[in-house]
Amino acid sequence: MTTFLARMMGSAAGQTRPEGGATATPLGPARPVGQWAFAGVAVASLGGPLALAALYAPSIAGGASSSAGLAMVVAAVAFGFPLAIWFGYARHVSSSGGLYSFTEAAVGRRVALVQASLWALSYLLYLVYTTAQIVYDTLPAVLPGEVRYQTLLEVVIPVVLAGVMIAGRGASLLVIGLLAAGQLALAAVLSGVTLANVTTPAGSFGASAPAGSLAIASGQTALLYICGSLPFFMGGELGGDLRQKFRTTRRGLLGAYLATVVVIIAAVAPLAADPALTQAPIPGMAVAERYVGHGFAVTVGIGVAVSVAAVILVEYLALSRLTVAVTSWPLRRVVIGIGVIMVALAPVLLINPDKIYDTLLTPSLFALWLSELVTFAVYPRFVARHGGRMLPAWVLTAGAVALAVYGLWTTIQTSSIGT
Numbered sequence: 001m002t003t004f005l006a007r008m009m010g011s012a013a014g015q016t017r018p019e020g021g022a023t024a025t026p027l028g029p030a031r032p033v034g035q036w037a038f039a040g041v042a043v044a045s046l047g048g049p050l051a052l053a054a055l056y057a058p059s060i061a062g063g064a065s066s067s068a069g070l071a072m073v074v075a076a077v078a079f080g081f082p083l084a085i086w087f088g089y090a091r092h093v094s095s096s097g098g099l100y101s102f103t104e105a106a107v108g109r110r111v112a113l114v115q116a117s118l119w120a121l122s123y124l125l126y127l128v129y130t131t132a133q134i135v136y137d138t139l140p141a142v143l144p145g146e147v148r149y150q151t152l153l154e155v156v157i158p159v160v161l162a163g164v165m166i167a168g169r170g171a172s173l174l175v176i177g178l179l180a181a182g183q184l185a186l187a188a189v190l191s192g193v194t195l196a197n198v199t200t201p202a203g204s205f206g207a208s209a210p211a212g213s214l215a216i217a218s219g220q221t222a223l224l225y226i227c228g229s230l231p232f233f234m235g236g237e238l239g240g241d242l243r244q245k246f247r248t249t250r251r252g253l254l255g256a257y258l259a260t261v262v263v264i265i266a267a268v269a270p271l272a273a274d275p276a277l278t279q280a281p282i283p284g285m286a287v288a289e290r291y292v293g294h295g296f297a298v299t300v301g302i303g304v305a306v307s308v309a310a311v312i313l314v315e316y317l318a319l320s321r322l323t324v325a326v327t328s329w330p331l332r333r334v335v336i337g338i339g340v341i342m343v344a345l346a347p348v349l350l351i352n353p354d355k356i357y358d359t360l361l362t363p364s365l366f367a368l369w370l371s372e373l374v375t376f377a378v379y380p381r382f383v384a385r386h387g388g389r390m391l392p393a394w395v396l397t398a399g400a401v402a403l404a405v406y407g408l409w410t411t412i413q414t415s416s417i418g419t
Contacts, residue, residue, distance in 0.1 A: 032239025033173065035248050038231060040177030041317070042256035043184055044310040045230040049260040050183035051307035053267040054190060054284025054300055055138075057221055061268050062278030064217040069204035069269030071214055075221035076261040079228075081399030082372070083257065085379050086229060087250060088396070092386055094245040096236030097325035098318060099229055099375045106382035111374065116326055118371035123315045125364035127338070128345050130312055131157045132353040134305050141281040142301030151350060158346040161309065162339030165316050169237075172317060179310040184259060186303045190284050191266035197291040204272035223407050226372065227311060228257060233318035236325070316342075362415040369407035376400035 043049060047056070061068040086102070095101035097112075099119060104112035135153045139146045146153070164175050207214060231253050238245040267284065271277050280286035282301055289297035316338060323334045349356050376397055383393035 033169075033234055033237045034239075035252060037173045037177060038234060038238065038248055039252040039256060040173065040180040041234060041314055042228075042231045042253040043180035043259070044176050044307075045227045045314045046256055046260045047224055047227065048180065048183050048307040048310050049263055050187040050190075050284075050300070050303045051311075052224055052260065053187040053264045054304050055282050056224055057264050058268045058271055058278045058283035060220045060224075061217050061271065062275065062283075064209035064213040065275035065278055066203060066272055067205075067207055067209035067214050067217075068272040068278075069200065069265060070206060071209075071217040071221060072261075072265045072268050073205065074214075074218035075224075076265070078218060078222040078399070078403060079225045079257075081396050082226070082376065082403060083228065083253075084396050085376055085400050086232060087246075087254075088379065088388075088393070089375075089382060090232060090235070090249050091246050092242070092382075094235035094238060094242055094249070095325060096233055096321040098233035098235065098322060099371070100322055100325060101235075102232075102382070103375050103378060106378040106385070111378070113326070115371050115374040116322060118367045118374070120319060120322060122364045122368035122371060123319050124338075124341070125360045125367075126315055127312060127319070127342050129349070129357050129360040129364070130308060131346065132349050132357045134308055136353045136357075138282075138301075138305045138308065142285065142298060142305065154350055154353070155346050157309070158342040161312055161316065162342050164313060165320070165335050166339050172313065176310060176313050176317075179306060179313075183303055183307045183310065184263070186300065187263040187267070190288060190300055191263045193291055193296075194267050194270050194287050198270035198273050198277075198287070200270040201273050204269045219403070219406050220410065222403060223410065225257070225260075226368065226407070227315070228253065229372070230314045230318040233321040236321065362411060365411040366408060369404050369411060373401060373404040373408070376404055 046052070057072065058068075061071050064071050086099075089102035089105070093101050093105050097104065097116075100112050100116035103115045131154060134157065135146075135150050139153070165172050209217075231249065235245060235249065238248050240248070267287075271283065271287075277283050277286050277290075282304060284304070285297045285301045288300045316335075320331060320334045320338055323329065323338075324331050327334075379397050379400075380390060380393045383390060
């Protein structure tokens with residue numbers, strides 16, 4: 001299988017390798033990506049923040065609403081394990097290959113090719129089916145009249161997203177940065193409105209909910225942050241030496257993660273006092289409607305849809321970089337190729353959007369968690385190669401692997417229920 005993948009994806013035998021064994025691929029313009037541009041990618045990748053704060057996190061917390069605040073805190077701590085492992089790799093490897101390069105530096109190219117294949121499959125499917133989620137699930141809850149334009153939107157949205165990426169790195173990073181800043185600001189306003197109008201009970205940060213419900217809410221919320229690995233695929237375009245690249249990566253992603261966690265906790269913890277709000281189609285809209293007005297509620301709802309679209313852009317960006325790192329194909333051609341796939345398959349979803357979405361979702365998530373599991377599991381080997389401390393490495397690996405296994409189990413369970 002690995003031989004077949006190597007032939008399909010390219011040899012790259014003639015490329016040089018920096019410290020850690022990651023393939024070094026000249027990529028894109030010579031001008032490096034700056035700290036703020038990288039931070040924008042990091043913010044957008046984490047869910048994004050508005051979609052998590054207004055929709056996903058409060059909906060999940062509804063199962064343990066009396067301990068909503070504690071569930072969000074535990075989730076943030078639990079995701080610290082994968083985050084710490086990614087940073088552990090990034091100290092020694094900075095490449096457009098992202099997790100593929102991390103895995104290659106730990107156990108070699110053959111296993112890394114398997115990991116990259118799973119990861120690429122997952123996100124390619126995501127690029128195809130997520131517009132259906134926006135058009136047929138999110139927007140109808142925001143704008144009921146949108147139903148009349150669903151066919152048009154299902155075709156137009158992929159065209160717009162592909163157009164942004166094909167316009168070039170500068171244009172795509174500018175759009176991603178603006179979407180990241182806008183949604184983070186809106187999420188902060190929503191959190192402020194929630195805190196100002198819903199008194200947060202002390203029990204929200206206590207274990208008043210049943211232990212099983214609390215564990216599920218915490219675990220499923222932690223899974224939401226998994227796209228935080230996407231910024232590491234920008235490693236090949238950061239300026240400076242390896243130490244400077246790591247500093248940019250750590251500052252950008254850690255800052256984005258902490259900001260996202262803060263707005264989520266602030267938006268969700270108070271809902272322990274009014275659990276009914278977590279049952280709304282978009283809880284953040286319900287809060288905005290009740291305490292500010294319809295206009296702000298619609299703004300939040302549209303912002304949630306845009307937040308999801310921003311994640312698509314970052315995934316598109318990461319997938320293009322991975323493809324270049326593995327195959328050495330020209331970046332421009334890869335970006336156009338991915339765009340052609342997105343645009344060509346968009347009309348296919350019109351046949352049966354709900355069924356196609358449900359069909360593609362399970363293999364996409366399963367492949368994602370399996371690819372992450374590979375990268376997490378080989379981390380101790382990577383640490384050993386670099387003379388690091390093994391006990392912390394094994395502890396981090398145990399936590400991250402447990403989260404990935406839980407992601408796999410949740411995917412299988414959800415698929416079983418759906419059938």
